Amino acid sequence: MKHKLWILSGIIVIVLVAAAGAFWWMTQQPLYTPGMVSSGHNLRGPLTPPTQTGDPDYWQMENDIRLYHFATGSGRNVLVIHGGPGMPFREPMRGLEPLTSEYTFNYYDQRGCGQSTRPFNKFASTNMYENITNLDKTLGLGAQIADIERIRQILGEDKLILIGHSWGGFLASLYAAEFPDRVEKLILISPANSLVMPQPDGESDLFTSVRLKLPEGDRSEYDAFLKDYMDFNKLFTRSEADLIAMNETFGKYYMAVVNLPENAQIKQGEPGGWMTWGMYVSMGQRHDYRRLMRKVTAPVLVIHGADDLQSEAASRLYSDTFPNSQFAVIQNSGHFSFQQQPEEFSKIASGFLKAR
Numbered sequence: 001m002k003h004k005l006w007i008l009s010g011i012i013v014i015v016l017v018a019a020a021g022a023f024w025w026m027t028q029q030p031l032y033t034p035g036m037v038s039s040g041h042n043l044r045g046p047l048t049p050p051t052q053t054g055d056p057d058y059w060q061m062e063n064d065i066r067l068y069h070f071a072t073g074s075g076r077n078v079l080v081i082h083g084g085p086g087m088p089f090r091e092p093m094r095g096l097e098p099l100t101s102e103y104t105f106n107y108y109d110q111r112g113c114g115q116s117t118r119p120f121n122k123f124a125s126t127n128m129y130e131n132i133t134n135l136d137k138t139l140g141l142g143a144q145i146a147d148i149e150r151i152r153q154i155l156g157e158d159k160l161i162l163i164g165h166s167w168g169g170f171l172a173s174l175y176a177a178e179f180p181d182r183v184e185k186l187i188l189i190s191p192a193n194s195l196v197m198p199q200p201d202g203e204s205d206l207f208t209s210v211r212l213k214l215p216e217g218d219r220s221e222y223d224a225f226l227k228d229y230m231d232f233n234k235l236f237t238r239s240e241a242d243l244i245a246m247n248e249t250f251g252k253y254y255m256a257v258v259n260l261p262e263n264a265q266i267k268q269g270e271p272g273g274w275m276t277w278g279m280y281v282s283m284g285q286r287h288d289y290r291r292l293m294r295k296v297t298a299p300v301l302v303i304h305g306a307d308d309l310q311s312e313a314a315s316r317l318y319s320d321t322f323p324n325s326q327f328a329v330i331q332n333s334g335h336f337s338f339q340q341q342p343e344e345f346s347k348i349a350s351g352f353l354k355a356r
Contacts, residue, residue, distance in 0.1 A: 030284035031133070032141040034177040034292040037149070044137050049150040059154055061111065061147050068115035069108035073100030077155045078353075079148070080107045083166025083192065085279045086247065086272020088114035093266065095338035095345030096163075103353070105163075106155065110171075111147060112139045112275025120274045122239045131236045132281055139278025141174060148175045152182060159184035159298075161353070166335065167192045167279075169302075173318065176300075177292040186300040186322075187349060190335050193314040195321065196288045200313075209309050210250075213257035222253060235277060243273030258309055264340045290321045300325040301352040305333035305340065326352070 036042055045062035052059065058066040072092045080096075082088045088109040096105050109116040119138050123131045137143065148171070152160050161184050164172030169191025176183045192206075199205055204212065207226060214222055228234070229246050238246075248271060300322040304315040306329050319327040328348050333340035 030282070030287040031136045032282045033287075034174060034289060036178075037142050037145045038178045042137055042142055043146055044143060045146075047146055047149055049154055052154065059108065059151060061150050065111055065117045065119065067108050067111060067117070067147065067151075069106060071104050071106045072097075073102075073104045075100075075102045075104055076161065077157055078103045078105050078161045078163060079151060079155070080105055081148070081162060081164040081168030081172050082107070082110065082268075083164075083168045084110075084113065084272060085167045085276045086110065086113035087167075087251070088116075088269040090267040090269050093163075093165075093338040095342040095349065097342070098346045099350055099353070103161075106151075108151065109269060110144055110272070110275065112278065113272030114269035118240055118273070118275075120240060123236045126236075128236065135274060135278045136282045139275040140282030141171070141279055142282065144171055144279065145175050145178055148172075149179060149182070158182070161185045161187075163187040163189070163349075164191065165189040165338070167194070169318070170194045173293055173322075174289065176296045176298065176322075177289065180296045180298065183296065183298040185298055185353065186296075187352065188300065188302045188315075188318055189338060190304060190308055190310055190315060191302065191318050193310055193317070194283065195290055195293075195317055197283070197285055200317070203311060203314055206254075206310075207250075210253050210257050213309065214253065225249060225253075240273040243277065244271055247271045247273065247276055254309075258334055260334065260336065260340075264336060266336060266339050290317075293321045294323060296322055297324055299352070299355070301348070302327050303337060303345070303348060304329050305335055305337040306331045307334040309335060 040047065050060050050063055057068060059069055060066050080093065089107050092105060092107065112118055125131055159182055162172040162175065164170070164186070166189070169188035172186055172188060173191065173195070176186055193199060193203060211219060211222055229250065251271065300319065302315055302319040302325060304312050304327070312329065316327060319325040330337040330341050330344050330348070338345045
C-alpha cells in the first residue's frame with residue numbers, strides 16, 4: 001500500500017512540475033506573431049466590424065466589444081494610438097492642436113481600458129492554459145491590431161495615418177507589419193522598447209529603468225511590489241480592480257522618476273487591468289518582430305525626447321528597422337514631448353505629414 005502511495009505521490013509531483021514547466025514555457029514564447037491578424041488566425045470576431053449602433057461616442061468592434069472615442073479638428077483622418085499599455089488620453093495632444101485645421105485627430109480607448117469594454121472581471125476557470133489563451137484572444141496584441149483595422153473601415157479610409165505614443169507606437173508598428181498596404185504614414189513617439197525581447201545588449205526594460213532611477217531607500221519596496229506584480233502563479237487569482245490598482249501603483253513609481261511637471265502632463269483615463277496582461281502574455285518574453293516591418297514602405301517618423309527614461313538607441317531601433325524612416329530628437333523633453341515642447345513637436349509632425 002505504501003509503495004502505491006509513493007508511486008501516486010510521484011505521479012502527482014511529475015504532473016505539477018510538468019504543468020509549472022508548461023506555464024513557464026508559455027510565458028516565454030510569443031502567442032502573437034505578425035501575420036496572424038491579416039490571415040484571420042486566433043481572432044475572436046471577424047475583421048469586418050458589425051453594424052454601428054449610432055452612439056457617437058463609441059465604435060462597435062464586435063457584438064460585445066465597443067470602444068470609446070473622441071475627435072478634434074477637421075480634415076484628413078488621423079488615428080492616435082495611446083500608450084501604457086492601457087493608459088488612454090482624456091484630452092488631445094498639445095503638440096497636435098496647431099494642426100487641427102487640416103486634420104481630424106481620432107483618439108480612442110483601446111479595448112479593456114478607459115471607458116471601452118472590459119471583458120473580464122475575474123477568471124472562474126483554474127485551467128491556466130485555457131485562461132491564457134482566452135486572455136490573449138480577447139485582449140492580446142492580435143485583438144488590439146484587429147481593432148485598428150476595424151476602425152480604418154469605420155472611418156472609411158483606404159489608408160491610415162497613424163500616430164502612436166509609447167506602447168501605441170509599438171501597436172502601430174505591428175499594424176503596419178500586418179497591413180503594409182493600408183498605411184499611408186506613421187509617426188512613432190518614443191515607441192516602446194518592445195520590438196526585440198530580451199532587450200539588446202546594454203538596454204534595460206522599463207521596469208529595470210525605473211528601478212535604477214529610484215532612490216536607494218525606495219528600491220526594496222519597489223522590488224517587493226514588482227515581485228508580486230510579476231507573480232504569474234497569482235495572475236488568475238486577481239480581479240480587474242486588483243490589476244488596475246497594481247498598474248496605478250507602477251504608474252506612481254514611473255511618474256516619480258521621470259519628474260514631469262504637472263503642466264507638461266496629459267490627462268489620462270482609468271488604466272487597463274486584464275488588457276495590460278493580455279498584451280504581456282501575447283508577446284511573451286522572447287521575440288523579434290523586426291523582420292516583417294522591413295517590408296513596410298510607408299514613410300515613418302520616429303520622435304525621441306532627449307531626456308526620455310527610454311534610451312535614444314531604443315527609439316532608433318524602430319527607425320533602423322523601417323526602410324523609409326527618419327528620426328528626430330526634441331531637446332528639453334522626455335517621454336511626452338508633445339506636451340513638453342508642443343511647438344517644436346508640431347513643427348516636426350507638420351513637416352512630415354505635409355511632405356510628399
